[in-house]
Each structure stands twice: as C-alpha cells, then as structure tokens.
Amino acid sequence: EVQLVESGGVVVHPGGSLRLSCAASGFTFNDYAMVWVRQAPGKGLEWVSLISWDGGTTYYADSVKGRFSISRDNSKNSLYLQMSSLRPEDTAFYYCAKADRAMVYFDYWGQGTLVTVSS
C-alpha cells in the first residue's frame, strides 16, 4: 500500500524559513517523480513543484520560484520542500504526491501538513 506522510508544518513569521518532509513507502520511491501541491484554506489546488526520480530535474510554480527548493533523498525514501522568504499568501495545506511514470498526473497523495505564515 502506497503511503505518503508529510510533516513539518508549523506557524512561522513572514520572512521566515521552513522545511517540509514527506516520508514515502509502499512503492519503489526512486522510480518516480514527486510533487508538492498546496491548498490555501477554503481555496483550490495549486501545483508548487516537481522533482524527477533522480533529483536531476526540478520545476517550480512562478509564485514560489527562487524562494522554495524541492529535493529528495532516495536512500531515505523522503521528499523535502525548503521554503524561505515566506509570505502570508504561502499559508496553505501542503500535500506531497507521487507522479505517474510520465510525470503528468498525481496518483497518490499524502494527507497534507498545514503551514501558517503569520505575525
């Protein structure tokens, strides 16, 4: 059974930094690209970032490019999102998800972790 468990969500001040983690199990982690998707409370889904199976390719939404960094440790079956220069509009539930082999849709999702950016 595929399981994705996010952690690291907390309340942080504007301008602060935070690292989210996602622990994966139930599939061969180093065979698949992974993504982060966020959802502000009461709002829709927003794709944030994608990392290829080997970490060699990364993509970012324009809203986070230059502030967020996605990475993975295949030896630990873990995905990360380093977030810096946080803004109130970054407040959201952050979901990690497994991408399909073509890296075009997201077939398994975690339950999410809440990041609140507030003074």
Place this chain on the structure above:
Amino acid sequence: SYVLTQPPSVSVAPGKTARIPCGGNNIGFKSVHWYQQKPGQAPAVVIYYDSDRPSGIPERFSGSNSGNTATLTISRVEAGDEADYYCQVWDSSSDHGVFGGGTKLIVL
C-alpha cells in the same frame, strides 16, 4: 501560462447525470486528469489520461476531452459523490502543473 476554467458549482438530483466541464485553449490536445476532494480529505484521482479510471473508481465516472473542453461525467449520481472536483493538465510548454479552479458538485 496555461489556464483551466471550471464552473464554481454544479447541482444535480440523485440518480441523474452530472457533467463538469473544464475549459482550456485546445485542451483536446492535452491529457486531462480529474481529482475528487471531499471535506477534510486529500484529493484522489478519479479519471486520468482523459478517460481512464483507477481501480476502485465506479464505472459511473467517465471522462471525455475534445476541442476546448474536457468533461467529467458522473452517471446515476449518489449523495456520496458530493465533493469538489478539479481538472489538471501538465503544460509541457512551461513545465508547470496546472489545476482548474475546482467545481463543487451539489447533490440536491
């Protein structure tokens, strides 16, 4: 950047058919994927690559895609289908994932 447009809500009576559109420029040339999200839960894929269904998703869920509109169709709607539905594509011209704004399915 590529934009997907969905109506905020669609209402349907139990037992009837719900159709949720997703508009995008020449979306028929892209692969469209649909997610269902119930309150307090993570999204889950219900249709991928326009019309494929994951195991465990009822045959009542189907998808189509042509021209400038993709459509998620739910036949014989049940109360348990009430949820938010999001369409999604991968925009290869920008290497960005793109979600529609979401449609709340209301079962009357």
